Amino acid sequence: MDEKKTHPALKRTIMVIAMALTGFHLFATFLWIAPSSALREVIPGDLLSKYMIPMWGQSWSVFAPEPINGDYYFDVRAVVSTPDGGEETTDWVRATDVELDHSTYKLFPPRSAGLAIGVASDLKGSWEALSDDHKAIVALDYFKGDDSVDRLEAKLSEYDDPDGAVSSYLEDEEVATRYATQVALAVWGEDVQRVQYQAARQNVVPFAKRNDKDAERPAIQPVPVGWRALSFAENQSNEEFAQYFCASDTVRCVSEQ
Known part of the structure; x- marks a missing residue:
């Protein structure tokens, strides 16, 4: 009972x-x-x-005060060594397209499919906060020697930075360089010597012109960054990243050639 x-x-x-x-x-x-x-x-x-975060994070807000109105791109290319001892510059690979292919028409897309978009968005945002002098510096090449990052930081510090934009930019550039390094190694293999990447944004057709059949999207807004030395994060697995990245049909990696 x-x-x-x-x-x-x-x-x-x-x-x-x-x-x-x-x-x-x-x-x-x-x-x-x-x-x-x-x-x-x-x-x-x-x-x-x-x-x-990270399980229940939402990428939108009630009333959508700032709806998504543009696309972000992240392009990577590299300089690779050749068998005759020379160097060769590769074509650009659009990493954002490769990663989006992992989620297109997928019922359960991986969260990593938006990684390149996040890298491009962060880099574009912090770059916009830089002064014109700082932007001119980051467009230069910094890849020679083990102190290339220190030399870039030292050069940027020569100009006024009242809002602390440089430190935020350098953090985002470090992430972008490490991501570009993984992409380059996955696509072109161990012969990669240095990388260059370009984050960019392109807005959609303005709402007021939505019914204009001749309307064109505004021009792409690039973030010009010079060549950078390869950079690696602690506990970073290039092998696992290559397996994930190269699973897309939109890119042909060195392991498939």
Whole structure:
């Protein structure tokens, strides 16, 4: 008799817990996608961001105050050594197209399919904050010697940077260089000597011209960056990246030749 009474109580307890968890999730999701307000302070500290990222992160907001209105591109090329001791410059590879191929028509696309877009977006944003003098410097080549990054940083520090834009840019450039290094090694193999990459954005046709059949998309907005030495992150697996990246049919890697 007691055992029969226990089961309904257990079911009710499980149901209450499940409803509480569901309610918290819905509330947290609302706070995350809603415009920023004091209501977020209901959840203390950084608990909200830790809960939402990376599993439940959303790439849009309620009322879409800034809807996506453009495409980002990330192109990579390299200088490779040749059997006769010379060097050869490769063609450009659009890494964003390669990665998007991993998600196109896929029911469960990998989260990594937007990696190149994220790299391009971050680099473009931090580059825009630089002064014209700083932009001219990052367009130069810095790849010779083990101190190429230090020399670039030292040159950039010669010009005023009241808003601290340079440090943010250098962080994003480091990420971009390491990503470009992995792309280059995956596509052209161990003969890669240095890399160059270009992040760019192209806006869509303006909304006011949406019905104009002759309307054209605005020009591409590139981020000119010079040649850079290869760069590697700790615990970075070039082999695993190559297996993932080269699985796309839009690129032919050295392992397939």
